[in-house]
Amino acid sequence: MTEPTPRQDLLTVHVPLDAGRAYDILIGRGLIDTAGAAVAALGGRRAAIVTDATVGALYAARLRTSLERAGLQAGVVTVAPGEASKSYAGFAEVCDGLLALKVERGDLVVALGGGVVGDLAGFAAATLRRGVRFVQVPTSLLAQVDSSVGGKTGINAPLGKNLIGAFHQPRLVLADTAALDTLSEREMRAGYAEVAKYGLIADPGFFEWCEANWRGIFSGGPEREQAVASCCRAKAAVVTRDEREDGERALLNLGHTFGHALERLTGYDSARLVHGEGVAIGMALAFRFSARLGLCGGQDAGRVANHLALAGLPTRLQAVPGGCGTVESILDAMTQDKKVRDGALTFILARGIGQSFIAPGIDRAAVAAFLEDELASHRDL
Secondary structure: OOOOOOOOOOEEEEEOOOOOOOEEEEEEOOOOOOHHHHHHOOOOOEEEEEEEHHHHHHHHHHHHHHHHHOOOEEEEEEEOOOHHHOOHHHHHHHHHHHHHOOOOOOOEEEEEEOHHHHHHHHHHHHHHHHOOEEEEEEOOHHHHHHHOOOOEEEEEEOOEEEEEEEEOOOOEEEEEHHHHHHOOHHHHHHHHHHHHHHHHHHOHHHHHHHHHHHHHHHHOOHHHHHHHHHHHHHHHHHHHHOOOOOOHHHHHHOOHHHHHHHHHHOOOOOOOOOHHHHHHHHHHHHHHHHHHOOOOOHHHHHHHHHHHHHOOOOOOHHHOOOOOOOHHHHHHHHOOOOOOEOOEEEEEEEOOOOOEEEEEEEOHHHHHHHHHHHHHOOOOO
């Protein structure tokens, strides 16, 4: 059988890292069925697919067929869906599965799934035989615009999210936007939080574009590919300048200090809170906290919360099902954030939409007073 002809209208974003580690992000519909040729061009005899049971049922056979058509030996390692698989046990399960498939250093690991699978498979690839190459095939909006790009891999620890990991860049990213057609509305909304994030960090024009075009992203119009490409370009530029998060790459964590704490406090239970929902609440909190500190106007904080709410995302602590604990429990969860330095909290705050900045050494008492008021408030912006 011959490999299907790839579409000619793919968008390409190049990540120009040095030392021969540059790679491309291909964006468009139908990439899962034509992945084999692109993956085989990287070299190697085997391509081991890592996926979860939900995504695997939809796409693993199709991807495997494409890889085998291109002359690669292909196998599949499947984990349970959900954040709970990003654990020590999930990591061991994936590594054992890859070794059982006889993956060698010259072979490839292919992450097929959302952010959980990408982080988990990437970390396994970073450590298996002291490092094998891997390819990202992200199937969620969140993964396509954010987590599949930039080389952050890892698992969660009981004390916090993504505390165990490594920087390990993919050799190729294939973002098949048709895969988003099968996402639930909740998963699309959660991914959209990361789309809006890129405008809020440093591109007010893109945030304005999102306000006008977000429905097209959800419905699968050309706005979807435009949004994925825009976010990937923005992230590629930051990663190229600051690969290991020694400086400005921390800006990509806008909303994450609050959001990661909420995920920990809900026990990474996706029935209560998924990552993008935590980020949405976190971004709304970051802008309200910035307004409280006199850094930006209240109208900016209101605009952010209003847009996120219009897209169906939560913007308040009270929106977390089952509650999110006390002020002290939230603060305690925040102290395990990777941006903490010498025990002092670091936040990404904003002087306005598209004007985010790194704010180290934020006073704990100020954060506590803000959270106290937030927990006491039941008003919607």
